[in-house]
Amino acid sequence: MEQKHDMTGKEKTVCAASAETESPVAETDCGKVKGEIREGISIFRGIPYGDDCTGSRRFQAPRPAVKWEGVRDCTRNGFYAPQFGCSISGSRELGEYFSGGHPEKFGVAGEEQNENCLVLNVVTPGCDDKRRPVVVYIHGGGFSTGSGTLVLGADRWAREEDLVIVGVNHRLNLFGYLYLGELDPKYADSGAAGMLDLILALKWVQKNIGNFGGDPERVTIMGESGGGAKVSTLLAMKEAGDLFRAAIVESGSMPVGCRSREEGTLQALKLLEKLGIPGDRPGLLEDKTTEELLWAMKESGNMGAMEFQPVADGIHIEAGQGYTAPEGGENIPLLVGASEDELAIFLEPELLENMTWENMEKSLAEITIEEPLYQINREDWGRIISRFRELDKDQSSPAHLFAKICSQASMLGGGAYYQAMEKAGQKAAVYSYIVSCDSPHPGIEGQRYSWHTADLPLQMRIVLYPDSEELSRKMAHAWAAFIRDGVPSAEGLEWKPFTQEEKWTMVIGEQWKMEKDPLREMRMCLEV
Numbered sequence: 001m002e003q004k005h006d007m008t009g010k011e012k013t014v015c016a017a018s019a020e021t022e023s024p025v026a027e028t029d030c031g032k033v034k035g036e037i038r039e040g041i042s043i044f045r046g047i048p049y050g051d052d053c054t055g056s057r058r059f060q061a062p063r064p065a066v067k068w069e070g071v072r073d074c075t076r077n078g079f080y081a082p083q084f085g086c087s088i089s090g091s092r093e094l095g096e097y098f099s100g101g102h103p104e105k106f107g108v109a110g111e112e113q114n115e116n117c118l119v120l121n122v123v124t125p126g127c128d129d130k131r132r133p134v135v136v137y138i139h140g141g142g143f144s145t146g147s148g149t150l151v152l153g154a155d156r157w158a159r160e161e162d163l164v165i166v167g168v169n170h171r172l173n174l175f176g177y178l179y180l181g182e183l184d185p186k187y188a189d190s191g192a193a194g195m196l197d198l199i200l201a202l203k204w205v206q207k208n209i210g211n212f213g214g215d216p217e218r219v220t221i222m223g224e225s226g227g228g229a230k231v232s233t234l235l236a237m238k239e240a241g242d243l244f245r246a247a248i249v250e251s252g253s254m255p256v257g258c259r260s261r262e263e264g265t266l267q268a269l270k271l272l273e274k275l276g277i278p279g280d281r282p283g284l285l286e287d288k289t290t291e292e293l294l295w296a297m298k299e300s301g302n303m304g305a306m307e308f309q310p311v312a313d314g315i316h317i318e319a320g321q322g323y324t325a326p327e328g329g330e331n332i333p334l335l336v337g338a339s340e341d342e343l344a345i346f347l348e349p350e351l352l353e354n355m356t357w358e359n360m361e362k363s364l365a366e367i368t369i370e371e372p373l374y375q376i377n378r379e380d381w382g383r384i385i386s387r388f389r390e391l392d393k394d395q396s397s398p399a400h401l402f403a404k405i406c407s408q409a410s411m412l413g414g415g416a417y418y419q420a421m422e423k424a425g426q427k428a429a430v431y432s433y434i435v436s437c438d439s440p441h442p443g444i445e446g447q448r449y450s451w452h453t454a455d456l457p458l459q460m461r462i463v464l465y466p467d468s469e470e471l472s473r474k475m476a477h478a479w480a481a482f483i484r485d486g487v488p489s490a491e492g493l494e495w496k497p498f499t500q501e502e503k504w505t506m507v508i509g510e511q512w513k514m515e516k517d518p519l520r521e522m523r524m525c526l527e528v
Contacts, residue, residue, distance in 0.1 A: 329426070
């Protein structure tokens with residue numbers, strides 16, 4: 001152990017790695033933790049930031065972790081939230097892509113679900129006093145699935161850009177967002193419990209990241225998909241306060257505070273009914289097992305990624321916040337964007353494989369677009385197809401254009417523009433992007449799309465396909481520039497801010513280029 005002195009003159013323990021054991025040890029406010037070293041990068045898994053949240057602590061605001069004696073072994077993944085799913089790096093469909101072909105790095109084979117999931121992972125170039133910029137990755141999966149283990153493979157990003165990277169596990173689905181506040185005031189915090197977990201994790205970062213080589217004054221929060229929605233929600237929560245100085249929302253621009261107390265209460269009553277619990281006795285949920293609660297969630301039809309989400313309880317989250325809340329995030333720089341073909345990964349492979357110009361209009365009229373942005377009449381689809389074909393510079397195949405139309409009509413694909421427009425009316429700058437560079441579709445051989453979340457591992461320098469290497473390097477560098485200074489411009493790359501007058505947007509394709517509102521004509525076609 002090496003001793004340093006903080007600004008008060010007190011001794012401060014920072015971590016040091018033993019040449020013999022290659023085990024870095026760091027000090028936290030609860031005790032010491034031991035990690036591992038991978039090619040010079042220190043990796044800590046499953047560090048507790050919160051206390052027990054089972055039994056009588058279910059549906060309650062989280063409490064900080066309790067102190068422990070000795071050195072805690074943080075070389076195995078911590079628990080992740082109970083769910084019908086798994087860490088994306090270990091999934092059957094997407095695991096190879098999201099692990100870059102190296103699943104062993106992520107430790108998901110031995111991972112377990114447990115309600116006591118308030119843990120985080122830290123990846124750092126060195127546990128010294130260098131004060132590197134910090135990025136806190138908030139995972140996607142809507143508000144119902146996922147984990148923060150993706151950062152465990154981001155050692156290359158940490159090394160190349162000299163960043164400290166944190167990935168957070170927190171309560172999800174009914175454990176994080178079942179609103180019981182109208183049924184019993186004891187559970188007033190229940191509709192925002194998962195978000196309060198994230199705030200507690202950010203407080204942990206403020207207290208402890210200096211011992212992992214990070215700068216608590218340069219913390220950026222970053223999330224894709226549901227993680228982006230969580231970032232937007234944190235921007236709207238006053239309790240998040242000064243816990244971060246910049247934010248990144250990727251393919252997850254959705255209005256904040258749209259789940260009302262009434263809607264949350266009806267959802268809770270439906271679940272209680274499945275369990276045979278009277279509506280005036282929600283405390284009986286504390287006696288149910290994890291498995292019983294998951295079963296009730298499934299049986300009551302709450303399996304979608306967005307079925308559970310933060311409730312506008314009037315305590316932590318206000319109703320009608322828009323995409324970017326006017327309070328809280330006013331002075332926070334924002335990087336926001338989406339991909340052109342977001343929904344390609346959600347469309348049935350058979351539908352895309354059999355798509356033709358002749359059957360496209362019928363297919364659009366019949367399909368249910370997830371999180372729709374616009375109300376489109378069935379009769380309008382023919383006009384929309386014709387206009388998109390005129391505007392399509394890439395002369396896409398029928399399948400590709402179909403995916404593009406569906407994506408731009410959805411919140412996932414089109415919401416980023418509206419969030420950028422709202423943010424552009426605030427003090428801090430907003431930077432906009434569109435990913436148009438395609439990656440192989442995991443479920444359709446020979447087809448490529450800029451599908452939902454395909455860019456995420458590339459940003460972290462997790463690369464499966466060699467032809468994505470240059471794109472990954474450039475994205476990771478621009479993202480790191482924003483994390484460092486709040487501006488994504490880097491060497492040879494001038495990234496202009498998006499304003500309401502000049503809607504500058506970085507189009508990320510084979511060549512990167514700044515364009516003014518590049519999807520304007522497509523958006524106008526859908527808005528009519």
